[in-house]
Amino acid sequence: MAQDGDFAKRHLINATLLRLLGDITGRRVLDAGCGNGYLSRMLAERGATVVGVEPGQSLFDFAVEKERERGQGIRYVQADLCALPLLGAPFDAVVASMVLPVIPDWAGAMQACVDALKPGGLVVFTTNHPCFEQLWPTWRDHGEYRTRRYLAEYEIPGPSGVDFHRTVSTYLNQLISLGCQLTEIAEPGLSLEAAADGPEGIDSYVHLPNFLIVAARKPA
Secondary structure (H helix, E strand, O other): OOOOOOHHHHHHHHHHHHHHHOOOOOOEEEEEOOOOOHHHHHHHHOOOEEEEEOOOHHHHHHHHHHHHHHOOOOEEEOOOHHHOOOOOOOEEEEEEEOOHHHOOOHHHHHHHHHHOEEEEEEEEEEEEOOOOOOHHHHHHHHOOOOOOOOOOOEEEEEOOEEEEEOOHHHHHHHHHHOOOEEEEEEOOOOOHHHHHOOOOOOOHHHHOOOEEEEEEEOOO
């Protein structure tokens, strides 16, 4: 995972996310909730000046150690997204990949991401697709996708903590309320070739999207 993320990030998220960001050579990019720093390192390889923010101690330490080894010029800051310290000049782009669904105060985090942008800057965030959050296990068990509820907000226990289910409109309307203009919404599907090498049930990702990727611009 330290190189380019897990199976889903390698095959479903990374390529679309990087395409939406466009040419980032010489651009200041904030990796909001950078985790172990894998995306920060990918962005730096593409010529961006990167700041990564991560609250978790072990993940932050790992990212810092990788920067010592590789010397890519990435600045890592240990902080909560809802209480960002001064990070220098406004950013050309902010990325929040698989971060908002794990934050109780997700609206505050989204506000902080938009506030960190320069006028006309781009924000890109990714989440588990709210319509298909249990896609893999239900497909594996039943050969189809099943869900019982969508409109309510609720917690989804997981092996590494709790995610929060929120509707697509909840995320998009909050972004719009901050004055941002949506530029693209992507729902990537898995290729047949990648599915053939994956675990049982992963072919569900060929037919239904498990991730939602949103790009929007702050007003100029």
